[in-house]
Amino acid sequence: MALYVLNDALVKLTTRQFGPGQILAVRGFFATMMVAGIAHGAGQLRNWRLLRQPMAGARSGLEVTTAASSVAALALAPLATVTAIMMVAPLLIVMSAVLMGWEQARAHRIAPVLLGFVGVLLVIRPTASFGDFNWGLAFALACAASLAARDIVTRAISPEVPTVLIALVTTAAVCVAGVALGSRETWQPLDRFETTLLALAAICAALGNYALIEACRGVDLSVVTPFRYTVILWALLLGYLGWGEAPDARSTIGIVLISAAGLYSLLTNQRR
Template structure:
């Protein structure tokens, strides 16, 4: 077991990581109001590529090993995750999108048990059922004219893509360094954005939009680093449930910037999803 000090450090870093991820979503949402999705992916991807190349510059061997089918599949899932998240953020409130995306751990648990990668557990099944009931509560009050159904659908597709990406990541051999995978997926998203530009109408970037996308890439990079450090040398059953602080950050920033306030039914759904997800993560991490 880790020390109490190590766990407190891990919890603090996990809170910082989730705040950074929500910061990424905020900056993407601000930029996506005036830019098409492909341009957002391409420009943010360009900044993110600079960051990850700086991290991976010391590693020179093993790039050929990274060019495996599973890594290619993960790149494809990273593209669908990024694209659906940008579309969802441009159409739906931040807190709604963040909450629906946090159903990914529930999807992972249900899929892992269905594929017999993990044993069937009654508690986790009940948690998944409660979480998906929460999804219905979140979607129902948000289904109003100013929130297109496409935005909600994209948020759920993003969660499914996140779950599939993480399941594929588990199957990638540990001999392939994480830095190579990060570079490959970041370049793939940037390239996908450039290809989307062939069918989109791109507009000249203002300094405001350029700053938003650079800040989004910086937040994502910092969040990834904080998340990695947060999970090392700690009790994961203690630290990992704090991933759901992302929903709290999204609620706070969504209200502060756009004045978004969930209705009572949606608030109950948020609590169900957070409780179910935290329970699922906790039971998966217990010895």
């Protein structure tokens, strides 16, 4: 989580100079090279055939939508607010489990989800006017949905597929998607300082992605997910230090509700 919020902060610093496609492509290139080096050092590149399964491809596609919506959100909305909305992802996982019949629809599962969505409404404040709506918050909500789907799919990938190969194919997919999206943009020179920031962001994103994949495999998500909420504290701190961002009273209440709903859901499930 620390690596992810550092990645988001570094990406946000580049959004004024680089377009979304260039950000995804440049960061994705650095991340792919680094993960490929790790995979080569571990002797796993020769096992690339293990990736020929639908769930590995599905995860790569969800990684692309997660990265793209995240960059768009960070360009248009405050760091802490975007981060808080993304933390709805664990509640979406719970809701998905109920809707797909994996879990029974009981009060201790449904109530936190409803409370979390109340928090989201307080943060995004939907209006009837498209001109007044902050589309960065909509992208953040889309990112949360993509994150939830990505974590669910990750657990469905065969345990025989090495984590580093999953990380490699997903970072490569983001890079390719960035090149495709960037073909319609006017690219800025790569000798800018922002390129160095994206290289650092790539290190954070790749290592964070590797750590999350490793954490989600072979354990219940309820064990891993509570640690996600530490990212909100780091985002609040970095958002204030970097951009002077501070949520207003209503957004603060919404952030607290989202965090409380997620933690309550997890703690209740752990006790049971």
